[in-house]
Amino acid sequence: MLNKNYIGSKVKIINFNNWVGKKEYAYKENYIGKIGIIKSDWGSGNRFSLKYDDLNLQEIDNENGNLLFRRENLEFLSNEKEEIKEEKEGNKMSVNINKIEVGMKVKQIKELPGFDYIGTEFKVTEIKDSVVMCANRMMGLGISQAEFFNYFEVEVEKEKFEFITIEIKDGIKITRKGKLTLVELPDGSRGASKCLPTDTYDRQRGYDIAFLKADIRADEKVMKLKLQKLAELRKY
Numbered sequence: 001m002l003n004k005n006y007i008g009s010k011v012k013i014i015n016f017n018n019w020v021g022k023k024e025y026a027y028k029e030n031y032i033g034k035i036g037i038i039k040s041d042w043g044s045g046n047r048f049s050l051k052y053d054d055l056n057l058q059e060i061d062n063e064n065g066n067l068l069f070r071r072e073n074l075e076f077l078s079n080e081k082e083e084i085k086e087e088k089e090g091n092k093m094s095v096n097i098n099k100i101e102v103g104m105k106v107k108q109i110k111e112l113p114g115f116d117y118i119g120t121e122f123k124v125t126e127i128k129d130s131v132v133m134c135a136n137r138m139m140g141l142g143i144s145q146a147e148f149f150n151y152f153e154v155e156v157e158k159e160k161f162e163f164i165t166i167e168i169k170d171g172i173k174i175t176r177k178g179k180l181t182l183v184e185l186p187d188g189s190r191g192a193s194k195c196l197p198t199d200t201y202d203r204q205r206g207y208d209i210a211f212l213k214a215d216i217r218a219d220e221k222v223m224k225l226k227l228q229k230l231a232e233l234r235k236y
Contacts, residue, residue: 006038006041006048007038007039007040007041007211008037008038008169008170008172008211009037009038009076009077009170010035010036010037010076010077010170010171011035011036011037011038011048011050011069011074011075011076011077012033012034012035012036012074012075012077013031013032013033013034013035013036013050013069013073013074014032014033014073014074014075015032015072015073016028016031016032016073017070017072017073018070018072019070019073025064025067026060026063026064027060028064030056030057030060031057031060031061031067034052034054034057035052035053035077036050036051036052037050037051037052037170037171037172037186038050038051039051039215042068046070046071047068047069047070048068048069048071048074049066049067049068049069050067050069051185051215051218053171053186053187055187055221055222055225058218058222059222059225059226062219062222062226099164100124100127100132100145100148101124102124102125102126102127103123103124104123104124104154104155105121105122105123105124105154105155106121106122106123106124106134106152106153106154106155107119107120107121107122107152107153107155108120108122108151108152109151109152109153110150110151111151112141112143112151115141117139120136121136121155122134122135122136122140122141122152123135123136125140127145130144130145130146131143131144131145132144132145132148134152164176164177165177171185171186172184172185172186172211174207174210176203176206179194179195179199179201179206180192180193180194181193181194181203181206181207181209181210182210183207183210183211183213183214184214185214185215185218187218187221189214189215189217189218189221190213190214190217191209191210191211191212191213191214191215191216191217192210192213193205193206193207193209193210193213194206
């Protein structure tokens with residue numbers, strides 16, 4: 001049964017102890033010392049297939065039928081339990097971005113030096129050089145984009161406002177926007193999943209679908225390289 005707890009963890013291949021393979025694998029020595037990301041866990045935390053940044057090693061691994069490494073063959077470069085805890089509490093590498101748009105209505109929630117109008121509504125009139133300009137019929141001000149959400153909140157009920165979350169974990173970039181999930185692997189391969197407005201959004205399922213699509217595109221890249229290499233060999 002596929003176990004998702006370790007998928008995405010970064011590991012280093014250290015040996016081939018207790019290897020169960022019966023065939024002669026190509027360039028097996030090239031695996032030792034290489035770093036990969038767990039792509040699949042087919043042994044309840046005991047047997048893993050990996051994804052590599054090294055395109056040459058990806059080709060070798062595909063030729064070998066995607067080797068499954070036991071835990072004793074790998075060194076985990078991060079504490080998977082801590083990673084899961086960080087994911088729940090908010091990874092330190094995560095970046096939360098509130099999208100500011102001209103025309104949106106906002107309300108001051110904290111006093112600015114010399115500008116105390118807490119509870120007063122303003123409208124974003126301009127965004128220039130990272131400065132957000134806000135105004136109403138009586139007054140206006142400019143505030144840096146980086147500090148904007150320390151002092152203002154969006155009138156969510158009156159404005160259509162989307163919250164974007166970007167997480168970067170072990171080289172995998174995960175972007176969530178509403179019911180849309182985007183995954184970008186270290187090699188640049190991307191995948192997306194989006195459910196209908198009437199569907200219930202499942203965070204884990206959205207990630208799994210987007211990750212699998214990105215992984216398929218990564219495999220397609222490898223296949224394309226192999227076909228190009230085959231075409232070159234046939235020229236001689």
